[in-house]
Amino acid sequence: MTGLAVALVLLVGIALVLRWRRPAWYWLTFGVVLALVRVLARFGSVMEACQLTTAPSRFRIALARWCKQPMPRQRVPRIVRIKPTRTGLALRIRMLPGQDAFEYSAAADRLRHSFTAHQVTTREIKAGIVEVVLTGYDVLRHVQLPIKAERGLLRVPVAIREDGTVYHRNYREVPHSVNVGATKSGKSVYQRQLVKELAPQRVALVGIDCKQGVELAPMARRFTALATDPDMAADLLCALIDYMEDVYQVIRAEQRISADVPDAEITADIWGLPEHLRPVPVVVTVDEVAELALFASKLEEKRRDRIVTALVRLAQLGRAAGIYLDIYGQRFGSELGSGITMLRAQLTGRTAHRVNDESSAKMVFGDISAHAVFATTQISNARPGTVIVGDSTGGWVRARTPHTTLRQAVNACNRHAHLTPDIPALAAFRPVLPVPALSGVVLRKPVPAGT
Known part of the structure; x- marks a missing residue:
């Protein structure tokens, strides 16, 4: 040879x-x-x-x-x-x-x-x-975000698209979003990736996790407020409504509308305020929306109506006050009761992981793209984290989130815990952190002097 x-x-x-x-x-x-x-x-x-x-x-x-x-x-x-x-x-x-x-x-x-x-x-x-x-090849097989992925305030990389580009979650362009997916489809990984990327930024993280906080409580050091049951969630959402109204008062006081003020200096949201007066943006994460909408008694039904009404108001009015919503759930349909479809209509961003039936996909994409519904039903069990991302304009793309462990998200939150903003209106919902145990130190009952 x-x-x-x-x-x-x-x-x-x-x-x-x-x-x-x-x-x-x-x-x-x-x-x-x-x-x-x-x-x-x-x-x-x-x-x-x-x-x-x-x-x-x-x-x-x-x-x-x-x-x-x-x-x-x-x-x-x-x-x-x-x-x-x-x-x-x-x-x-x-x-x-x-x-x-x-x-x-x-x-x-x-x-x-x-x-x-x-x-x-x-x-x-x-x-x-x-x-x-x-x-040229399957870029979603082994997903890894580029180290130099572009980042900005409220604009974070979340996943890799099927064409190899990076998908960013941009809260200022798409203020509110819904994320639907079955168990073990990758919703939690998507959520962790968002929290991990938001942790280094000057934003307030607010969490509602009615599974007693098992998903969000480990990251509590970076959360300004956290609710772990429906009763706390109702009170927290009402406090957010009050906070939103206070922010609007700040905006109204600083608009300075008069004949000698140029139009460029007149603002209707927090981003037109001077930096020293601008309130910190708030990102609200609702881990399972069905737990907030289900009820079994008249008392729970009243609580449910308060929660849904507050969420609808935040979705309609919160953007200008710097309040953004990420709502997660396995289903997001009219069977959750009145007001749910009205809430869904306010959520511009649409994201769906693997679902168990076609109707769940239609709850997210049925009113914007039949092609996205079909693509959602084709997601394989062997590809957790694969997601169809769309918006109200009808555009959609297939992407996959890199595997983010809970430990990685917790480490990022602990590393940037000093950036957690203190909002007085939400102080009652600040998570109570456990006191770390001192290894090697044995605590003994004090002995009175002279004995």
């Missing part, structure tokens, strides 16, 4: 090992080159096979007839730009007259098979330009 053959065999072996053990390295070394060659060589035939071509113009057809030449071929869309990324290829294609972005979206699965890609997603960049993103 010649030296060239040995080198070729060795190169193929390295490529196969990388593809099996390190798909990201394989893509950056071998996969991106092969994908470029495949796309450039097959593009015209693939567009024709996927019915993404159009008939030639009438002028060209008439010219061919006059000159007695063969009929011109179908017109093929033109590639404007090819951009290799760390997870795939991004093709920007100029659409032909008569085409729209939906045709490319509908053909995404056929494009995936034709170009031998793991995943194909499409989106419209501007009029006439569509971006087709080919993912």
